[in-house]
Structure formats: C-alpha cells, structure tokens
Amino acid sequence: xxxxxxxxxxxxxxxxxxxxxxxxxxxxxxxxxxxxxxxxxxxxxxxxxxxxxxxxxxxxxxxxxxxxxxxxxxxxxxxxxxxxxxxxxxxxxxxxxxxxxxxxxxxxxxxxxxxxxxxxxxxxxxxxxxxxxxxxxxxxxxxxxxxxxxxxxxxxxxxxxxxxxxxxxxxxxxxxxxxxxxxxxxxxxxxxxxxxxxxxxxxxxxxxxxxxxxxxxxxxxxxxxxxxxxxxxxxxxxxxxxxxxxxxxxxxxxxxxxxxxxxxxxxxxxxxxxxxxxxxxxxxxxxxxxxxxxxxxxxxxxxxxxxxxxxxxxxxxxxxxxxxxxxxxxxxxxxxxxxxxxxxxxxxxxxxxxxxxxxxxxxxxxxxxxxxxxxxxxxxxxxxxxxxxxxxxxxxxxxxxxxxxxxxxxxxxxxxxxxxxxxxxxxxxxxxxxxxxxxxxxxxxxxxxxxxxxxxxxxxxxxxxxxxxxxxxxxxxxxxxxxxxxxxxxxxxxxxxxxxxxxxxxxxxxxxxxxxxxxxxxxxxxxxxxxxxxxxxxxxxxxxxxxxxxxxxxxxxxxxxxxxxxxxxxxxxxxxxxxxxxxxxxxx
Numbered sequence: 001x002x003x004x005x006x007x008x009x010x011x012x013x014x015x016x017x018x019x020x021x022x023x024x025x026x027x028x029x030x031x032x033x034x035x036x037x038x039x040x041x042x043x044x045x046x047x048x049x050x051x052x053x054x055x056x057x058x059x060x061x062x063x064x065x066x067x068x069x070x071x072x073x074x075x076x077x078x079x080x081x082x083x084x085x086x087x088x089x090x091x092x093x094x095x096x097x098x099x100x101x102x103x104x105x106x107x108x109x110x111x112x113x114x115x116x117x118x119x120x121x122x123x124x125x126x127x128x129x130x131x132x133x134x135x136x137x138x139x140x141x142x143x144x145x146x147x148x149x150x151x152x153x154x155x156x157x158x159x160x161x162x163x164x165x166x167x168x169x170x171x172x173x174x175x176x177x178x179x180x181x182x183x184x185x186x187x188x189x190x191x192x193x194x195x196x197x198x199x200x201x202x203x204x205x206x207x208x209x210x211x212x213x214x215x216x217x218x219x220x221x222x223x224x225x226x227x228x229x230x231x232x233x234x235x236x237x238x239x240x241x242x243x244x245x246x247x248x249x250x251x252x253x254x255x256x257x258x259x260x261x262x263x264x265x266x267x268x269x270x271x272x273x274x275x276x277x278x279x280x281x282x283x284x285x286x287x288x289x290x291x292x293x294x295x296x297x298x299x300x301x302x303x304x305x306x307x308x309x310x311x312x313x314x315x316x317x318x319x320x321x322x323x324x325x326x327x328x329x330x331x332x333x334x335x336x337x338x339x340x341x342x343x344x345x346x347x348x349x350x351x352x353x354x355x356x357x358x359x360x361x362x363x364x365x366x367x368x369x370x371x372x373x374x375x376x377x378x379x380x381x382x383x384x385x386x387x388x389x390x391x392x393x394x395x396x397x398x399x400x401x402x403x404x405x406x407x408x409x410x411x412x413x414x415x416x417x418x419x420x421x422x423x424x425x426x427x428x429x430x431x432x433x434x435x436x437x438x439x440x441x442x443x444x445x446x447x448x449x450x451x452x453x454x455x456x457x458x459x460x461x462x463x464x465x466x467x468x469x470x471x472x473x474x475x476x477x478x479x480x481x482x483x484x485x486x487x488x489x490x491x492x493x494x495x496x497x498x499x500x501x502x503x504x505x506x507x508x509x510x511x512x513x514x515x516x517x518x519x520x521x522x523x524x525x526x527x528x529x530x531x532x533x534x535x536x537x538x539x540x541x542x543x544x545x546x547x548x549x550x551x552x553x554x555x556x557x558x559x560x561x562x563x564x565x566x567x568x569x570x571x572x573x574x575x576x577x578x579x580x581x582x583x584x585x586x587x588x
Contacts, residue, residue: 056109059113060103060113063099063103063113063116063117063120064096064100066120067092067095067096067099067120068096070092070120070123070124071089071092071093071096074088074089074092074124074127075089077131080220080221080239081131081134081135081236082237083131083134088127091123092123095116095119095120095123098116098119099112099115099116099119099120100116102115102116103116128141134236135236170196170199170200170203171203171273171274172199172200172202172203172271172272172273173271173272174189174198174199174253174269174270174271175253175269175270175271175272176189176252176253176255176269189249189252189253192245192248192249192252193241193242193245194238194242194243194245194246194248194249195249197238197242197245197246198246198249198250201213201224201235201246202271202273202278202280203273204235205226205297206273206278206297206299208226208228208520209228209229209526210226210227210228210297211227211228211230211296211297211338212226212227212294212295212296212297213225213226213227213294213295213297214226214227214232214292214293214294215243215246215247215292215293215294215295216287216292217240217243217244217287217289217290217291217292218240218289219240219289220240221237221238221239221240221243222237222238222239222240222242222243222244222246222247223237224236224237224238228522229465229522229524229525229526229527230338230463230465230527231465231522233522240290244290244291247284247291247293250269250280250282250293250295251265251267251282251284251293253267253269254266254267254268254269254282255267256282256284261284261286261290261291262286262291263286264283264284264285264286265283265284266281266282266283266284267282268280268281268282268365269282276299278297278298278299279297279298279299279365280295280296280297280298281295281296281298281365282294282295282296298365298367305343305346305347306347306350307320307321307344307347307348307351309347310340310343310344310347310528310529311528311529311530311531311572311577312529312531313531313568313571316531316533316563319457319533319535320348320351320459320533321351323456323457323535324348324349324351324352324424324426325351325352326424326456327422327424328419328420328421328422328423328424329419329424329425329454329455329456329457330415330416330419330424330425330426330427330454330455330456331348331424331425331426331427331456331457331458331459332406332427332428332429332437332455332457332458332459333345333426333427333428333429333458333459333460333461334428334429334430334431334432334433334434334436334437334440334458334459334460334461335428335430335431335432335460335461335462336430336432336462337430338463339461339462339463340461340463340527340529341428341461342363342367342404342428344459344461344529345402345426345427345428346367346368346370348426349361349370349373349400349402349426352400354370354371354372354373355372357399357400358374358396358397358398358399358400359372359373359374359398359399359400359401359402360373360374360375360376360393360396360398360400360401360402361373361374361375361376361401361402361403361404362376362378362386362389362390362393362401362402362403362404363375363376363377363378363402363404364377364378364386364404364405365377365378374393374396376389376393378404385411386403386404386405386406386407386408386411387408387410387411387414390403390411390414390415390418391414394414394418394423398423399423399424400423400424400425400426401415401418401423401424401425401426402425402426402427403415403425403426403427403428404427404428405427405428405429405430406427406428406429406441406444408444409444409445409446412441412444412445412446413445413446413450415427415454416446416450416451416453416454416455417450417454419454419455419456420450420453420454425454429441431460432460433460433532433564433565434458434459434460434532434533434534434557434562435458435534435550435553435554435557436550437458437460438451438455438458438544438548438550438553439548439550442548448544448545448548449545451544451548452536452541452542452544452545453541453545455536455544456535456536457533457534457535457536458533458534458536459531459532459533459534460531460532460533460534460565461529461530461531461532461565462529462530462565462569462586462587463527463528463529463530463586464527464528464529464530464569464572464578464582464583464586465524465525465526465527465578465582466524466525466526466527466528466577466578467496467497467498467523467524467525467576467577467578467579468498468499468516468518468519468522468523468524468525469518469525470516470517470518470519471498471499471516471518471519471523472496472497472498472499472523472576473496473497473498473499473500474494474495474496475494475495475496475497476493476494476495477492477494477495477580481495481580484580484584485570485573485580492574495573495574495576495579495580496576496579497523497579497580497581498522498523498524498579498581498582499516499521499523500523524582528572528577528578530565530568530569530571530572530583530586530587531565531568532562532563532564532565532567532568533562533563534557534562535560535562537560539556539560540553540556540557540560543556565587566583566587569583569586569587570583
C-alpha cells in the first residue's frame with residue numbers, strides 16, 4: 001500500500017509541487033515509506049525545493065468543473081425525455097475518469113489536458129446529435145444557438161437577433177375560429193412559447209392519418225397519444241411547460257377562456273397543412289394533474305369515398321342503392337362511436353341524384369363539404385338543436401333529409417313523422433347491432449307503430465383494421481382457431497395475421513427484428529368495414545307493431561337470410577384482408 005501512495009505522490013508532483021517550507025515534511029514521509037519497502041533513502045530524488053504550477057491547477061479544475069456541469073445536465077436531460085441514460089451516464093463517467101488519469105499519469109500535461117477537452121467536447125456533440133434524432137424538432141438543441149446563449153450568459157457578448165417573422169419550417173398555418181387568420185387571437189398564438197411545437201404535432205398527426213389527438217397532463221410531462229385506425233398510439237411527450245403552452249395556443253385559436261382550466265370547454269379551429277384545409281374540433285376537461293385536451297381531426301378536403309371503397313360487398317351495395325333511392329322511408333346506420341357511420345351516410349348521398357332532388361343535412365359538425373346539398377350545422381349554444389332544425393327544414397320542401405344522429409325522443413319522433421310524410425330520412429344511432437337499434441328507438445319513447453311504419457332498413461357496421469400487405473404473415477390455423485370461426489377442420493389451408501416483430505428466417509441471430517416502414521410496426525394499415533343489413537319486411541313490420549320482442553325479431557331476421565357482423569367479418573379474414581384477432585376484437 002505504501003508503494004502505491006509513493007507512486008501517486010510522485011506522479012502528483014508532475015502537476016503541482018510543494019513550497020520549500022513543506023519540503024522537509026514531504027521528504028520525511030517519502031523516506032519513511034521508502035524505508036518500509038526496503039528502499040534506500042539516497043535513491044529518493046532530491047532538489048532545491050518545489051513550487052505550485054498555478055496555470056496547470058487552474059486548467060485542470062476548469063476542465064474538471066466543465067465535465068461535472070455537462071454530466072449533471074446530460075443526466076437530467078436523459079431523465080426528462082426518457083432517453084437511454086443507462087448508456088450515456090457511464091460514457092460521461094468514463095470520460096471524466098480517463099481524463100483525470102491522463103492529466104496525472106501522462107508526462108506531458110498540456111497534451112493530456114487537450115486530449116481530455118477533446119473527449120468532453122466530442123462526447124457533448126455526439127450526445128446532442130443522437131439526442132436530436134429522438135426528440136421533437138422544437139426540443140432539439142442547435143449547437144450554434146447553444147454556444148451563442150452560453151457566450152451571452154457568461155461573457156456578456158451580444159449577437160444579432162434573427163427576425164421574428166421568418167417563415168416556419170413546418171408547412172402548417174393555423175386559422176382562428178371564424179376564419180380570421182390575421183385576427184388578434186392568431187397573433188397571440190403565434191407569439192406563444194410552444195407555437196412551433198403545436199405546428200409540428202399537427203403536421204405529424206395529419207401525415208400519420210390520425211383521427212384524434214389526446215394531450216394528457218402528468219406531474220412531469222404532457223403525454224401525447226394519437227388514435228390511428230381506431231387504436232391509441234403513444235407519441236413523444238412534451239415537457240410540462242411546453243405542453244401547457246401548446247394547450248393555451250389551441251384554446252386561443254378556439255376562442256376559449258385560457259384562465260379557466262377546471263370547467264370543460266369546446267371549440268374549433270382550422271389549419272392549412274401543405275395544400276389542404278383541415279378542421280379541428282377541440283374539447284377540454286379538468287383533471288387532478290391539469291387540463292386535458294382532445295382534438296378531433298376533420299379533413300374536409302378528403303374525397304368522399306363510395307360504398308365500394310368502404311368495403312361493402314357487391315350484393316349488399318345493390319340492396320343499399322335500392323333503399324336510398326326509395327321515395328320515402330328511413331335508413332338507420334348503427335354502431336358504436338368511431339364505427340364510420342357518418343362516412344357511410346355520405347357514401348349513400350353520393351348514390352342519389354342531387355341535381356333533381358332537394359337534399360338537406362343536419363350535422364354536428366359538418367365533416368365533409370358536398371356540392372348541391374344544403375348543410376346545416378348544429379349549435380346548441382345558439383339554440384340550434386337537431387330537433388329545432390329538423391322542424392324548420394320540413395318547411396324547406398326537402399326530398400331527402402340526413403340527420404347526423406338521433407339522440408332524444410323529440411328528434412326520433414320528428415324523423416319518423418318525416419319518413420311517413422313523403423321524405424327519405426338518413427340517420428345514425430348508437431346501438432350494437434341492427435335489432436338492438438329497434439329496441440333503442442323504443443327506449444327513447446317512440447311508439448312501436450311509428451317505428452314499424454317509418455323504418456325501411458337498419459345497417460349495422462364496424463371498422464376492422466386491414467393487415468399490412470407488406471409484412472403480413474401466412475400461417476396454418478389450428479383446430480381451436482377454426483372452432484372459434486365455426487369452420488370445419490381442414491376447410492382452410494392458411495390464414496394471415498399481423499407481423500408481431502419476429503425475425504425473418506434468413507436473418508442472422510444478432511440482427512434485431514425489422515420494423516415495417518409502411519405500417520410502422522403495427523402490422524395493420526388503414527381500415528375497412530364489416531356490415532349487417534336488416535331490411536324491414538312486412539312480417540317484421542307486423543312483429544314490431546304488435547309485439548316488439550327483440551329475440552323473436554332476431555330469429556325472424558336469421559330465417560330471412562340476414563348476414564350478421566361476424567359472418568361478414570369472416571369474409572375479410574378468409575380473403576386475407578384482416579386477421580382473426582382483429583375480427584374478435586371488434587365483433588364482441
């Protein structure tokens with residue numbers, strides 16, 4: 001042990017030495033240590049005395065403090081953005097250890113010091129570059145700007161400021177509620193802290209086909225979740241201060257009260273993303289951690305799809321076209337929230353002649369702009385409800401009426417009366433299946449004889465995710481899977497399922513599973529519909545009018561050949577469009 005101490009004392013003398021008055025004490029310690037190791041005192045190097053190398057001490061501790069400050073910042077930054085600190089913390093610890101050893105052990109101090117500084121600067125630059133790839137552009141560190149800020153803070157240097165009006169790198173332009181892009185609301189939003197972060201989030205969401213954006217506060221951050229193809233997907237979170245600023249920007253655009261964070265508020269705004277216009281319906285709610293915001297994306301510039309494009313089979317399309325062209329009656333599209341009911345109604349409107357008929361819609365909100373159609377948007381705050389607007393448009397001589405949703409007894413009764421007085425009514429209803437939709441109308445308080453006289457058909461639907469055609473996996477189903485599908489053993493040779501991140505057979509063991517660029521590793525890309533159509537025949541009409549027993553109505557529908565949701569979804573599974581797991585998820 002004494003030999004080790006002697007070595008450390010001799011190497012430390014290269015960096016700094018002791019004054020003459022300390023030399024006897026230093027020599028005495030050295031002689032004692034040498035004697036214990038059997039070393040002759042005469043062999044110990046002597047000199048006239050030692051002195052402090054003050055420049056070396058200052059440069060050493062300057063580099064040491066720089067390394068400490070950088071390591072502390074890297075550790076806090078890694079934890080804030082949830083990066084891989086198990087790799088970067090040991091790297092910076094090794095930089096400090098190796099640099100200190102070089103300065104004490106290397107005979108040329110200045111070369112050792114320069115090597116240490118090179119490691120510190122190289123580690124910082126490398127960390128920043130890799131870090132910027134994993135965080136949002138608004139949270140990225142521009143090395144040039146960071147150096148300027150450091151020089152301004154420490155040396156009081158002044159640099160020319162960039163002009164505020166420079167164009168954004170994100171092709172997104174916000175429009176405040178009412179379309180006043182140059183109004184006070186938009187000016188306030190543009191000067192806010194998180195304006196660019198809000199632009200980047202909206203641009204990313206539109207490009208990834210997101211239907212809903214969820215901003216959910218926690219104690220340390222603002223988590224972001226996107227609903228893509230009906231499934232919630234986590235995105236890189238904001239820092240809490242940035243997330244609160246982003247929420248305030250959207251509240252300003254929607255003309256909400258930014259000081260109110262507990263009561264629920266709602267509003268809307270628009271954005272131009274590249275060359276297309278997109279509307280956003282915004283709702284806020286208070287929580288124990290802060291204010292949460294949900295944004296529904298309504299892409300009005302999207303082309304209205306046809307019945308074929310939503311996945312409807314040919315025989316069912318023919319039946320729907322016959323129904324929508326009837327002179328009077330009521331077609332109800334039912335399903336849970338997000339099942340594509342409104343899209344199906346728009347596709348039905350595309351099948352009629354809008355030039356020779358007067359078509360009026362009542363919606364909340366208007367999701368698609370249609371030519372040669374009068375579209376009315378519900379505004380409860382202004383007293384424009386579905387029931388009040390429906391009563392008023394009956395005096396506008398309509399041929400076809402589309403009601404966005406039946407929510408109450410009054411709207412349901414007026415819709416049934418309109419269907420019985422020479423109007424064709426399209427509407428939606430929240431119900432699990434077609435037979436349940438009839439029971440839902442009865443529960444709202446509509447008399448069974450009104451339902452029987454007005455109702456023409458009920459279309460139930462769900463949206464199933466489509467397997468990614470690039471990475472789907474073929475497999476042979478086992479007996480249990482065939483039993484779940486009600487198929488006899490040996491009937492199906494193979495099915496398809498989503499790629500679950502397994503390695504390719506030809507890939508090496510060291511290689512990680514590849515991520516599909518088309519679907520982002522989810523195994524699914526876009527959605528299609530599965531349907532069941534209940535046409536109200538005379539027999540069913542009598543059953544509804546006399547004794548509305550839902551079980552009896554369902555049994556009669558089965559005898560009439562009605563194809564239910566699971567059976568139609570099986571068609572998508574057998575053709576390789578979707579998977580068994582997805583069908584089971586949506587058809588419960």
